Every structure is written in structure tokens, then in C-alpha cells.
Amino acid sequence: QKEVEQNSGPLSVPEGAIASLNCTYSDRGSQSFFWYRQYSGKSPELIMFIYSNGDKEDGRFTAQLNKASQYVSLLIRDSQPSDSATYLCAVISNFGNEKLTFGTGTRLTIIP
Amino acid sequence: DAGVTQSPTHLIKTRGQHVTLRCSPISGHKSVSWYQQVLGQGPQFIFQYYEKEERGRGNFPDRFSARQFPNYSSELNVNALLLGDSALYLCASSLGPGQGIPYEQYFGPGTRLTVT
Numbered sequence: 001q002k003e004v005e006q007n008s009g010p011l012s013v014p015e016g017a018i019a020s021l022n023c024t025y026s027d028r029g030s031q032s033f034f035w036y037r038q039y040s041g042k043s044p045e046l047i048m049f050i051y052s053n054g055d056k057e058d059g060r061f062t063a064q065l066n067k068a069s070q071y072v073s074l075l076i077r078d079s080q081p082s083d084s085a086t087y088l089c090a091v092i093s094n095f096g097n098e099k100l101t102f103g104t105g106t107r108l109t110i111i112p
Numbered sequence: 113d114a115g116v117t118q119s120p121t122h123l124i125k126t127r128g129q130h131v132t133l134r135c136s137p138i139s140g141h142k143s144v145s146w147y148q149q150v151l152g153q154g155p156q157f158i159f160q161y162y163e164k165e166e167r168g169r170g171n172f173p174d175r176f177s178a179r180q181f182p183n184y185s186s187e188l189n190v191n192a193l194l195l196g197d198s199a200l201y202l203c204a205s206s207l208g209p210g211q212g213i214p215y216e217q218y219f220g221p222g223t224r225l226t227v228t
Contacts, residue, residue: 043219088154097168098214102154
């Protein structure tokens with residue numbers, strides 16, 4: 001079992017709709033969860049982080065965390081073509097270091 | 113403020129050669145981590161340095177080494193390059209481990225290494 005799993009996609013969403021990206025993780029002791037956006041040929045850009053169960057909203061983005069189900073998701077409201085990118089879920093499990101463990105990413109395409 | 117900077121942007125090396133990649137963190141950040149990203153995969157953790165000390169090492173061979181300088185910049189060295197070392201090498205900086213909850217990490221633009 002992979003430590004962090006994501007559906008690789010591609011996920012196609014019409015412009016203006018809600019895009020829903022999902023991620024599961026295997027280490028039940030994980031405490032910190034991050035979503036990065038990566039455009040083709042570029043480096044990952046941090047868009048959201050969440051530490052506590054529940055929802056965290058920032059503009060059009062909402063991160064949701066359910067530690068009991070070991071599940072974290074990212075919702076993008078009012079999707080725009082500029083949201084087309086690969087979204088990487090990352091987890092920190094060990095407070096001794098800051099090792100981010102990434103999923104393979106979900107490729108999102110917003111259709112105009 | 114400037115973000116994380118990395119040099120060089122691109123690099124082409126031959127098998128067996130050595131390479132040094134450089135990273136400067138965001139001003140005020142004391143922690144630097146290195147990641148390798150091959151096409152189609154998420155980044156893989158190589159090293160983390162905080163206050164010039166190694167705080168973590170990923171599952172990479174001893175050909176990979178790193179260090180952090182007093183100004184918190186960092187170098188990643190790779191010896192005896194293999195074709196499989198071709199990848200995007202990413203540096204990330206953060207304030208540090210934090211008080212129980214790690215601070216978020218910000219990535220630089222990366223160095224694209226091609227080994228022929």
C-alpha cells in the first residue's frame with residue numbers, strides 16, 4: 001500500500017463547476033497535510049495546508065480533513081481554466097523531520 | 113521578498129560525473145529540504161537540514177550528500193551520476209520544525225538535471 005494515494009486522473013471539470021480532489025494516507029499518526037499545485041514544467045506551489053479535522057477555506061479553495069477515515073480532500077469552487085494543473089497531496093508523519101510524503105498527483109483539466 | 117532560489121536552472125551531465133546543486137531559502141527560513149521529482153511522480157524526499165544539521169534522510173544511495181551553510185543556503189551533491197538520476201531537483205524552505213506542528217514548506221523553481 002502506498003503511503004499517500006491519489007487518483008491520477010485526468011479529472012475533467014466544466015468551467016464554473018466544483019472540482020473535487022481526493023487523497024488517502026496510510027500512517028494514522030500523520031498530523032500535517034498539504035495541497036500543492038504544479039503546472040507543467042514548473043515547481044509545486046503551496047495552496048492549502050490543514051492540521052485539524054474539519055474544513056479550512058481560503059478563497060475558492062476548501063481543504064477537508066477526516067483523520068478517522070485517513071482522508072483529505074481539496075475542493076475548488078468556480079473552477080477556472082487557470083486551475084488546470086496537477087494537484088499534489090502531501091503528508092508529514094514524523095515531527096522529527098519535515099519529510100513531505102507526496103502522492104503521485106491528480107491531473108485536473110478545466111473545460112471552458 | 114524573494115522566494116526560494118536555485119541554481120543552475122538546467123544542467124546536462126555525463127554518466128559518472130559529479131554535480132552540485134545550490135539553493136538559497138526564503139529570508140528568515142532556517143530549514144532546507146531537497147526532493148527529487150521524476151516525470152509523472154510526486155517529489156521524493158532526499159534530505160532535510162535545519163540549523164546546519166541533518167534532520168532527515170530519504171531512501172537514496174550514499175552518492176547523494178548535502179550540507180547547509182551558516183547563511184542557511186544549501187548544496188546537494190551527487191557523485192557517479194547514473195542515467196536514472198535525471199530528474200527535477202527541488203529545494204524547499206521553511207521556518208523550521210515549529211512547536212509541535214511543522215511549518216509549511218515552499219519550493220524553489222528547481223534544477224532540471226539530464227544525465228546522458
